[in-house]
Amino acid sequence: SFTPRVFSGIQPSGGLTLGNYLGAIRRFVEMQEAGTHETIYCMVDMHAITVWQEPERLRHNTRELAAGFLASGVDPEKSILINQSQVPEHAQLAWIFNTVARMGWMRRMTQWKEKAGKNAEEASLGLFAYPALMAADILVYHATHVPVGEDQKQHLELTRDIAAKFNHDYGVDFFPITEPVIEGAATRVMSLRDGTKKMSKSDPSDASRINMTDDADAIAKKIRRARTDPDPLPESLDGLKDRPEARNLVNIYAALSDRSVEVAFGEVAGQEFSRFKPVLADLAVAKLAPIATEMSRLMQDPAEIDRLLARGSERARAIAAPILAQTFDLVGM
Ligand code: ADP
Numbered sequence: 001s002f003t004p005r006v007f008s009g010i011q012p013s014g015g016l017t018l019g020n021y022l023g024a025i026r027r028f029v030e031m032q033e034a035g036t037h038e039t040i041y042c043m044v045d046m047h048a049i050t051v052w053q054e055p056e057r058l059r060h061n062t063r064e065l066a067a068g069f070l071a072s073g074v075d076p077e078k079s080i081l082i083n084q085s086q087v088p089e090h091a092q093l094a095w096i097f098n099t100v101a102r103m104g105w106m107r108r109m110t111q112w113k114e115k116a117g118k119n120a121e122e123a124s125l126g127l128f129a130y131p132a133l134m135a136a137d138i139l140v141y142h143a144t145h146v147p148v149g150e151d152q153k154q155h156l157e158l159t160r161d162i163a164a165k166f167n168h169d170y171g172v173d174f175f176p177i178t179e180p181v182i183e184g185a186a187t188r189v190m191s192l193r194d195g196t197k198k199m200s201k202s203d204p205s206d207a208s209r210i211n212m213t214d215d216a217d218a219i220a221k222k223i224r225r226a227r228t229d230p231d232p233l234p235e236s237l238d239g240l241k242d243r244p245e246a247r248n249l250v251n252i253y254a255a256l257s258d259r260s261v262e263v264a265f266g267e268v269a270g271q272e273f274s275r276f277k278p279v280l281a282d283l284a285v286a287k288l289a290p291i292a293t294e295m296s297r298l299m300q301d302p303a304e305i306d307r308l309l310a311r312g313s314e315r316a317r318a319i320a321a322p323i324l325a326q327t328f329d330l331v332g333m
């Protein structure tokens with residue numbers, strides 16, 4: 001039996017979005033506060049460089065992401081907060097997993113297919129191997145649970161496959177079969193410009209997303225201008241089925257107000273967008289603007305952020321090093 005332990009990560013490949021906040025960070029804080037699991041949260045800079053990152057941007061984005069975690073309520077006393085490259089055990093276990101994972105498994109990953117696109121020959125080898133590193137991030141701590149958005153579900157399944165194959169090949173019950181934690185209204189926050197695409201920090205259109213650093217005016221403006229169809233909200237939830245943009249705004253409203261979609265929708269059913277959008281904008285500003293303010297305060301002392309991360313790494317390595325040593329031993333190294 002394994003210690004109940006949560007691991008999850010976010011790439012410092014750009015600013016944090018509302019999607020990262022509602023789909024990931026907010027859940028991280030809930031799990032930290034529940035006190036039922038040890039919680040380890042990670043900036044995955046080694047994942048970020050699988051596509052080109054300007055070095056000074058990467059350094060800035062990593063600190064800003066740390067500030068985003070802290071401002072959202074990740075407490076470095078209750079959780080372990082780390083930057084991936086500072087815990088070398090991740091990369092070391094990833095190499096073992098590169099020998100466990102099969103080419104065919106990796107080729108089936110939709111994120112690989114989407115990110116490499118038609119030009120797969122020019123994509124980095126790291127982009128292809130990304131899910132094996134992600135498996136190592138999780139399993140180097142024997143993490144039992146991983147809170148993620150919908151888009152990461154397939155990578156979690158691959159992590160389970162790698163753990164099972166390792167256990168089978170070496171005839172041991174060493175790695176846990178990790179459970180994804182995917183639930184709530186905001187497991188997939190969509191673009192404000194196109195309800196069929198997920199909101200992402202890598203979308204070239206800034207109007208498509210709410211950044212966690214956006215000020216009150218920017219947040220309100222983006223919500224006012226969010227694409228919608230001309231009809232008012234329907235009278236019942238069923239009526240949102242083929243209206244992805246409307247559905248997305250309702251989901252965001254529910255998630256920001258900490259209620260189920262059913263309950264939150266009950267309040268706004270039948271409303272015109274001209275009435276609903278300002279209510280949503282006020283709520284978003286009330287919830288998000290204080291986080292942005294706290295992030296910018298934290299960013300004024302980058303040395304303090306670096307100190308916190310160095311401490312996190314030490315605590316993380318105390319868990320990871322013995323697990324890696326046992327892995328090497330099982331492999332015969
Ligand atoms: P991004 O796609 O913005 O680059 P990451 O790949 O770093 O984000 O993902 C970090 C976490 O945020 C993952 O758990 C992912 O599932 C979650 N996440 C990212 N975008 C969204 C979204 N639009 N809705 C819900 N969760 C999301």
Ligand code: NA
Nearest residue numbers: 111151152200
């Ligand atoms: Na992602």
